[in-house]
Amino acid sequence: MQDYALLGPQYRDPNLRDCLAGLGVHGRLVTITAGWQEREGEIDELRSHVGAAHEVVDLGLYVRTQQVYADDPALAGAYRERQELLQELQEHYVRRLRALQAAEEELNALPGEGAALRLARRAALGDIRRLDRQHLAAIAREHAAFTREWHPGRRASLMPHVTEIRREMERAAAVLIAGGHVAVLLNRLRLFGLGSLLRGRPLVAWSAGAMAVGERVVLFHDRTPQGIAYSEVLDEGLGLVRGIQPLPHAETRFALDLPARVRAFARRFAPARCLALDHGTLARWHRGRLVEARGLRRLTRGGRVVAEHAAHAARGEAAS
Amino acid sequence: MTLAQPLRELLAHGTPSPEAIDGFLASHAFPLLDPHGVTFVFRGRVDAVVLRMFISGLPAAQPLSRAGDTDLWLLRLDLPEGSRFEYKFEVVRGHASEWITDPLNPHRASDPFGANSVCQGWGYQPPEWTRHDPSARPGTLDGLAVDSRHLGRRELRVYVPARFRRSRRYALLVCHDGEDYLRYAGLQTVLDNLIHRLEIPPLIVALTNSPDRLKEYVGFDPHADFVAHDLLPALAARFPLEDEPASRALMGASLGGVAALHAAWRHPGTFGRLLLQSGSFAFTDIGENRRGPVFEPVVKFVNAFRANPARPTERIYQSCGIYESLIYENRSLLPLLQDQKIQVRYDEARDGHNWQNWRDRLQAGLNYLFPGPLWMVYE
Numbered sequence: 001m002q003d004y005a006l007l008g009p010q011y012r013d014p015n016l017r018d019c020l021a022g023l024g025v026h027g028r029l030v031t032i033t034a035g036w037q038e039r040e041g042e043i044d045e046l047r048s049h050v051g052a053a054h055e056v057v058d059l060g061l062y063v064r065t066q067q068v069y070a071d072d073p074a075l076a077g078a079y080r081e082r083q084e085l086l087q088e089l090q091e092h093y094v095r096r097l098r099a100l101q102a103a104e105e106e107l108n109a110l111p112g113e114g115a116a117l118r119l120a121r122r123a124a125l126g127d128i129r130r131l132d133r134q135h136l137a138a139i140a141r142e143h144a145a146f147t148r149e150w151h152p153g154r155r156a157s158l159m160p161h162v163t164e165i166r167r168e169m170e171r172a173a174a175v176l177i178a179g180g181h182v183a184v185l186l187n188r189l190r191l192f193g194l195g196s197l198l199r200g201r202p203l204v205a206w207s208a209g210a211m212a213v214g215e216r217v218v219l220f221h222d223r224t225p226q227g228i229a230y231s232e233v234l235d236e237g238l239g240l241v242r243g244i245q246p247l248p249h250a251e252t253r254f255a256l257d258l259p260a261r262v263r264a265f266a267r268r269f270a271p272a273r274c275l276a277l278d279h280g281t282l283a284r285w286h287r288g289r290l291v292e293a294r295g296l297r298r299l300t301r302g303g304r305v306v307a308e309h310a311a312h313a314a315r316g317e318a319a320s
Numbered sequence: 321m322t323l324a325q326p327l328r329e330l331l332a333h334g335t336p337s338p339e340a341i342d343g344f345l346a347s348h349a350f351p352l353l354d355p356h357g358v359t360f361v362f363r364g365r366v367d368a369v370v371l372r373m374f375i376s377g378l379p380a381a382q383p384l385s386r387a388g389d390t391d392l393w394l395l396r397l398d399l400p401e402g403s404r405f406e407y408k409f410e411v412v413r414g415h416a417s418e419w420i421t422d423p424l425n426p427h428r429a430s431d432p433f434g435a436n437s438v439c440q441g442w443g444y445q446p447p448e449w450t451r452h453d454p455s456a457r458p459g460t461l462d463g464l465a466v467d468s469r470h471l472g473r474r475e476l477r478v479y480v481p482a483r484f485r486r487s488r489r490y491a492l493l494v495c496h497d498g499e500d501y502l503r504y505a506g507l508q509t510v511l512d513n514l515i516h517r518l519e520i521p522p523l524i525v526a527l528t529n530s531p532d533r534l535k536e537y538v539g540f541d542p543h544a545d546f547v548a549h550d551l552l553p554a555l556a557a558r559f560p561l562e563d564e565p566a567s568r569a570l571m572g573a574s575l576g577g578v579a580a581l582h583a584a585w586r587h588p589g590t591f592g593r594l595l596l597q598s599g600s601f602a603f604t605d606i607g608e609n610r611r612g613p614v615f616e617p618v619v620k621f622v623n624a625f626r627a628n629p630a631r632p633t634e635r636i637y638q639s640c641g642i643y644e645s646l647i648y649e650n651r652s653l654l655p656l657l658q659d660q661k662i663q664v665r666y667d668e669a670r671d672g673h674n675w676q677n678w679r680d681r682l683q684a685g686l687n688y689l690f691p692g693p694l695w696m697v698y699e
Binding site for chain 2: 011208
């Protein structure tokens with residue numbers, strides 16, 4: 001089973017070096033910084049975080065993508081069309097979601113705990129969960145259709161890159177996936193087939209990187225200039241990390257101080273454990289078990305935010 | 321006059337001693353606030369003290385009353401929660417009088433005409449994003465000189481966001497009275513913070529200034545042509561800019577707002593975004609302009625605009641303080657803009673015609689015109 005770690009943001013008080021020591025990783029590291037877009041590969045700061053003992057090489061997925069699209073206009077055109085379709089799906093999903101969320105909020109705001117009200121609240125939550133599932137299934141169908149039609153893994157424009165990427169990964173002791181624009185990152189990871197290339201390798205991810213390696217990418221921000229925005233399911237993740245819903249920068253992005261908000265989010269994405277990944281967080285899994293949980297917090301279905309302990313992690317949600 | 325509770329206690333047992341007054345002044349913040357109002361306090365052996373303030377609809381001068389035989393002068397005003405306005409004291413000694421800031425109030429606001437005291441009503445807090453954030457990467461200010469066919473040589477500074485890269489393209493904001501926005505509205509800090517918080521994308525901001533804004537910002541065609549025909553190409557030659565109206569904005573406050581609207585109107589389809597703060601949009605439907613000769617060209621332009629607004633831009637953020645005399649003109653402009661199918665967000669604040677009001681609206685305005693990538697970016 002794959003050993004991996006999820007961290008909090010690394011631009012302040014980085015703990016990447018501690019994490020690598022905990023994973024027992026020595027030597028060459030490969031980074032994926034495609035989420036940084038035009039700043040991809042500017043990894044001097046990352047190099048200083050990991051220390052001189054590690055040679056660090058960036059895979060350059062963002063630049064490689066530009067190269068592929070320049071070399072293969074047919075694929076670029078198909079990709080653009082697919083993105084437009086996904087965008088449209090997202091817009092329709094958000095329209096439906098808004099109505100369901102408003103209904104749930106209205107029911108939750110009503111006083112009392114009568115049987116009929118409890119039933120209605122449960123049904124409202126069920127409606128949202130069903131919509132999320134339908135949306136993810138629709139996206140998965142689009143991804144599958146695109147792969148069937150275009151076979152990105154077998155295209156001449158992509159194959160040399162995939163070969164190089166595989167070679168780099170085989171020489172590396174671990175792969176580091178940084179944050180940035182989560183859709184840009186995820187699309188590049190998917191284009192070069194990183195889902196399967198990363199499987200089984202020691203992996204460290206943070207911010208958008210942590211979101212991309214999960215089973216499902218959920219966008220959230222409760223402190224926008226317009227206030228709390230409804231969290232949206234954006235896409236499937238790579239599914240390398242299972243059973244959790246990562247929430248990077250929860251301290252600044254999520255209204256952790258509002259029990260109703262915490263409760264609604266945790267229930268919506270249950271049974272996944274909703275984990276806050278903030279500055280200083282270091283969560284490490286070995287053979288599928290959480291073995292280190294520094295500064296790791298979990299949103300409970302009861303609306304609390306509690307410390308997640310490595311020793312207790314296997315006990316399940318009922319413990320909260 | 322209903323006195324605030326601390327003053328009632330001070331004066332409850334007759335004339336307090338000078339030491340008691342010293343202690344009272346040292347242990348309270350002034351002006352004294354309560355949830356429904358504010359009490360101004362001045363101490364001194366003078367003949368009269370007058371509150372001078374700039375709230376449309378209220379008398380510009382209101383005298384303070386002497387508290388018994390003390391040297392304390394007091395005035396209480398009702399004030400809604402969250403209000404903010406600027407004021408001075410006029411202090412009269414014999415035949416002489418002078419306008420001063422409130423010696424007991426540490427809050428000051430500066431503008432090109434000097435400094436005023438700031439009354440921050442109950443519940444007002446300067447927004448968090450206006451304060452320096454050490455984790456926000458700072459942008460820089462570059463110099464730029466433009467040889468204009470319309471106005472001669474102009475020098476200005478340009479805000480360049482942190483982590484600027486030639487390989488990406490940026491939206492452009494042209495800010496009238498840019499140096500004043502930097503100095504009095506903390507624009508650089510605000511831009512650094514909003515970009516860091518992903519509430520706006522990294523922007524290039526041209527900070528233009530006028531040596532004679534009473535001439536150039538009042539609907540002056542050569543100025544509008546300078547912005548569209550000289551400044552834009554100079555900026556495009558120097559910086560990698562997005563080349564579409566939706567990525568070009570003009571902003572300004574007071575007459576700067578007039579200059580922004582005028583430039584967009586004269587060059588439709590060029591600037592897709594406008595940020596207009598307390599715009600001096602004086603107009604006449606019938607009768608004469610009563611705001612004085614400076615406003616003659618403004619009235620001429622705004623009347624022409626009202627007669628034929630067309631659709632100078634796609635999206636506007638407009639704001640005005642409800643204590644300003646310009647509130648009527650701004651409210652009158654709103655339906656006209658909406659009728660042109662322009663997307664408009666209009667905000668009012670319990671504030672006056674001043675730089676801190678304009679600063680406090682920047683988050684809403686900039687985010688409305690240029691929503692940042694906060695939904696998608698997790699760094």
